[in-house]
Amino acid sequence: MLIFRQLFDPQSSTYSYLLADSRTHEALLIDPVFEQARRDAALIQELGLKLVATLETHIHADHVTGGWLLKRQFGSDIAASAASGEVRATPGHTHGCVTYVIDDESMAFTGDCLLIRGSGRTDFQQGDPRAMYRSVRSHILTLPPTCLLYPAHDYTGLTVTSVAEERRFNPRLGGDIGEADFVGYMNNLGLPHPKLIDIAVPANLKCGQPERDTALPADPAWAPLTFTFAGIWEIQPEALEERAAKLQIVDVRQPDEYIGPLGRIHGSKLIPLGELPARSAELSRDRPVVAVCRSGARSAQASVLLRKAGFSDVANLAGGMLRWRAEGHPVEGGRE
Ligand SMILES: N[C@@H](CCC(=O)N[C@@H](CS)C(=O)NCC(=O)O)C(=O)O
Numbered sequence: 641m642l643i644f645r646q647l648f649d650p651q652s653s654t655y656s657y658l659l660a661d662s663r664t665h666e667a668l669l670i671d672p673v674f675e676q677a678r679r680d681a682a683l684i685q686e687l688g689l690k691l692v693a694t695l696e697t698h699i700h701a702d703h704v705t706g707g708w709l710l711k712r713q714f715g716s717d718i719a720a721s722a723a724s725g726e727v728r729a730t731p732g733h734t735h736g737c738v739t740y741v742i743d744d745e746s747m748a749f750t751g752d753c754l755l756i757r758g759s760g761r762t763d764f765q766q767g768d769p770r771a772m773y774r775s776v777r778s779h780i781l782t783l784p785p786t787c788l789l790y791p792a793h794d795y796t797g798l799t800v801t802s803v804a805e806e807r808r809f810n811p812r813l814g815g816d817i818g819e820a821d822f823v824g825y826m827n828n829l830g831l832p833h834p835k836l837i838d839i840a841v842p843a844n845l846k847c848g849q850p851e852r853d854t855a856l857p858a859d860p861a862w863a864p865l866t867f868t869f870a871g872i873w874e875i876q877p878e879a880l881e882e883r884a885a886k887l888q889i890v891d892v893r894q895p896d897e898y899i900g901p902l903g904r905i906h907g908s909k910l911i912p913l914g915e916l917p918a919r920s921a922e923l924s925r926d927r928p929v930v931a932v933c934r935s936g937a938r939s940a941q942a943s944v945l946l947r948k949a950g951f952s953d954v955a956n957l958a959g960g961m962l963r964w965r966a967e968g969h970p971v972e973g974g975r976e
């Protein structure tokens with residue numbers, strides 16, 4: 641079965657697409673975004689996938705690709721041609737644009753060539769409205785009518801369209817609009833250049849490798865943490881036990897649980913989840929905070945609340961007291 645996820649970067653309104661085979665766990669990621677590499681990596685890991693390659697639909701002008709960061713983490717190939725499926729050259733937005741079509745032609749990833757009820761612009765990076773018209777009319781809208789089309793951007797929140805819909809309703813390229821009409825329209829859009837064009841294009845020509853190490857997204861240094869797709873940093877029980885003396889542990893269970901059979905972690909401070917927003921001043925801002933509960937769910941919420949309250953170094957104990965005990969870490973109180 642095909643595993644499929646559409647991911648969004650709100651800064652550049654870019655969609656990235658994760659495609660994987662549920663049998664082999666091999667995955668591809670189309671058009672990853674630099675700033676979202678950590679999120680994308682978390683999803684790949686949570687779904688138990690092996691990232692084989694990242695693919696680009698073109699050299700983007702408005703954001704930097706996450707390809708290099710993901711290669712560094714997973715060893716994935718960059719822009720290797722798709723292991724399965726078809727790559728169609730669809731120039732026009734830039735000269736090197738491609739559309740990826742999956743094997744059975746049920747889905748295609750059109751990059752910035754065909755957008756939903758629109759098209760990419762053609763006024764930079766060897767863009768060419770004539771080439772785009774031909775790309776769309778002969779290589780995209782000739783796919784089966786039910787083929788779903790996924791663009792690299794949408795600026796209004798639309799997510800997907802189909803060949804049949806765009807053939808009928810695309811105001812720039814659908815119906816009986818001729819090449820000259822399209823060219824005239826595209827040559828008069830008068831759009832300002834993307835804000836990041838002078839940074840994005842050179843960086844993307846190097847697959848998204850930053851110039852300086854200082855441009856790399858910094859991971860928290862106070863403990864080895866894992867980032868979840870839900871956006872929460874987690875600490876494993878062993879890492880917490882090793883560092884417990886240097887940290888603050890806040891237990892967000894109910895008072896009866898704190899003194900109940902699961903016991904508690906030595907030195908932990910009880911602040912039930914519901915009281916945390918009002919009582920966060922009882923925690924010091926000078927030491928990292930680890931939130932703990934029974935299973936790790938309420939403490940995940942607690943870590944979100946603490947971040948909102950301005951604590952910068954916060955993590956959730958993965959698996960809560962249940963995992964902590966199951967892995968044999970010391971507890972205070974509780975029953976054997
Ligand atoms: N305001 C955006 C503009 C982004 C932009 O121009 N996007 C290109 C794709 S890289 C495009 O074709 N946009 C189509 C449109 O804005 O209609 C920015 O500064 O980044």
Ligand SMILES: [Fe+2]
Pocket residue numbers: 698699700701702733752760
């Ligand atoms: Fe683009």
